[in-house]
Amino acid sequence: MPICISPELPAYHTLSEENIFVMDSDRAAHQDIRPLRVLVLNLMPKKIETECQFLRLLSNTPLQVNVEFLHVSSHISKNTSQNHLATFYRTFSEIQDQYYDGCIITGAPVEHLAFEDVDYWQEICTIMEWTKSHVFSTLHICWAALAGLYYHFDVPKYDLPQKMFGVFPQHVLEPHCQLLRGFNDVFHAPHSRHAEVHREDIEKVPQLKILTESELSGVHIVANKNGRQYFITGHSEYDRDTLKGEYFRDKEKGAEIAVPYGYFPDDDPTKEPHFSWGCSANLLFSNWLNYCVYQQTPYDLTALELYNWDWQAGL
Structure with a gap:
């Protein structure tokens, strides 16, 4: 959360130059406070497991966060019951007229396919375009990061000769970025993908x-300089045993899979x-909710469509 100090205090200017969020007493007295609305587009096969992973991270702040789940209607889930989806999930047609403070688009096990060959690609494109006018800040995770960079900016993905699999050291390049507030110079993040x-x-x-x-796993976090989009190629949301489960699952199938790097x-x-x-996972999501969403999002979410997309958040 921000600190409230006098703008006359010498530290105010120093901290502001370091992009540390400080506010004066006037702004503090006039803040409008409401729960945050966060939408999670869950593309992972084991949806219940993924729900728990993200909800743990989204719950780790003093902020009240109302979370809704979305699934694509153009793909039939084989690993999650239709009753669960009907009870706890919505489709895009049901929420397309609504507005959200934040959105998370999860990974999906389809990196080996060309984007256009994914059966729900057109629906994903529609949703990603919609986020620009109906969501203040969007996190794209793993495959969604590759897809978002491709859709929004024509950045290509490249197939890897073998799966990028393990827990790799990541180097912070922008230490004063709000998303990385409080991070060590080097931290760790899990990766599990076939493209980069x-x-x-x-x-x-x-x-x-x-x-x-990372020198080993490549580009990790990319930001749109306007602060409205983040693309994360790793899986910071993973539990302790997630990579373990993937490793033994593939071994049982007879697949050629290396022991995950830096894990066991x-x-x-x-x-x-x-x-x-x-x-670092908890800090990443706490920073996103606080600095990138809560402190910047308009109180009236319908104003999002009027927001200047070139607005600079000050990464």
Whole structure:
């Protein structure tokens, strides 16, 4: 949360230059407060597991967050009952006239396909376009990050010779970015994907900035400089045992799969995996909710359609 101090205090100017959020007493006295509305477009096969992962992270702030779940209508889920979807999920046609403070678009196990070959691609494009006028800030996770960069900015994805699989060190490139407030210079994040984006393609797009990357796993977090879109190629939401479950699932299928990097102690799958990304995962989502959404979103969400898309949030 922000600190409230006098603008005459010397520290006010110093902290402001570091992009630390401070407010004066006048703004504090006139703040309008309401619950945040966050929409989660869940594309993962094990939807209930994914629901728990994101809800844990979204619950870790003092803010009241009302979370709704969305599924695509152009794809039949094989791993989640239709009763569960009918009870707890909505389709785009049901919410397209509504407005949200934040949206999360999850990963999906379709990186091996060309975007246009994904059976729900057109629906995803419609939803991603809709977020620009009906959502204040959108997180795109893993496949959704690749898809969002491709749809919004024509950034191509590249197939990997083998799965990017494990927990990799990430380097902070923009330490004063609000999304990364309080991060160490190096932190860890899980990855589980068959495709990637390249730095040189992103650097060709003036609206984009790379916030974190790894020498091993490549580009990690990319931001639209207007603060309204974030593209995260990893899975910070993963539980301790998620990669373990994926590894043994693939082994049982007879697939060629390497032991996930930096995950099991001594690379021994019989040992309990390290949970080395929990702090950074909680901080990432707390920062997003507080700095990138709560402190910036309009009180009247219908004003989103009138917002200047080139507005600068000050990454």
